[in-house]
Amino acid sequence: MRRLNYFLLDLDGTLILGNRVLEGAVEFISELLQMGKKFLILTNNSSRSTLGYARFLRAKGFPITTKHVFTSGKATAIYLKEKKIKDAYILGTSSVLREFLSYGIKYSPRSANLVLTYDTTLNFGKISHAARILQRGTGIYVASHPDNVCPVEDGFVPDVGSFIALLKEATGKEPDFIPGKPSQYFFSRAMEIMGAREEETAIIGDRLSTDIKTGIDFGITSILLLTGETSLEDLRSSQIRPDMVFRNLRELLAYLRNKK
Ligand SMILES: [Mg+2]
Known part of the structure; x- marks a missing residue:
């Protein structure tokens, strides 16, 4: 072997x-x-940043640090940086927005670029704003990963794939790229x-x-x-x-x- x-x-x-x-x-x-x-x-799962995951896993007894974790959210931030994108309207939790900022990608509701991560704080206002950005269609549209559902103890909850489907129904647009x-x-x-x-x-x-x-x-x-x-x-x-x-x-x- x-x-x-x-x-x-x-x-x-x-x-x-x-x-x-x-x-x-x-x-x-x-x-x-x-x-x-x-x-x-x-x-x-892009609901937590790599730091958030490292903390979560350390609390469970795993002797690891941030450098041992790679999330679809981090992959998305790296991808945008490679594309020289400086800002985006990001659906994401606050720790994930901080991680994007560490790659030079600023959260901005005025941006033409749309990024979907597993935003467990999603609401109608955010979805509506995302749809308006896609209707204008002048920027890049990236979603962190394609999973439709996320397993939880008593079944499933909607994941980013479901957000993608919702926005497709509303605008006809699909992500330009899915890094996860x-x-x-x-x-x-x-x-x-x-x-x-x-x-x-x-x-x-x-x-x-x-x-x-x-x-x-x-x-x-x-x-x-x-x-x-x-x-x-x-x-x-x-x-x-x-x-x-x-x-x-x-x-x-x-x-x-x-x-x-
Ligand atoms: Mg598995």
């Missing part, structure tokens, strides 16, 4: 499930740090942030259609965990074949220890 030094880690269903830390997850991260391995925790998963952009920026080499990198996740498919598309090692969305039956009936499958992170850790 190839020596693995870089890890792209899915968050929900891999390290945590809702508010619950999954078996072996904290030990796994601690040991990666001890072994000097590089990793990045990936999430499409499953876009190639998200993963190539994640690889750059880690300075990773493909042959030494693994993606670890619970979803065949996104995490594992991405691993295969990028030519990196793909590791499926059965702690989230995918059951053994799903795996057996799928065309998407991960390189390795483990019941949980504890088992993967035992495997990596033996490879040292």
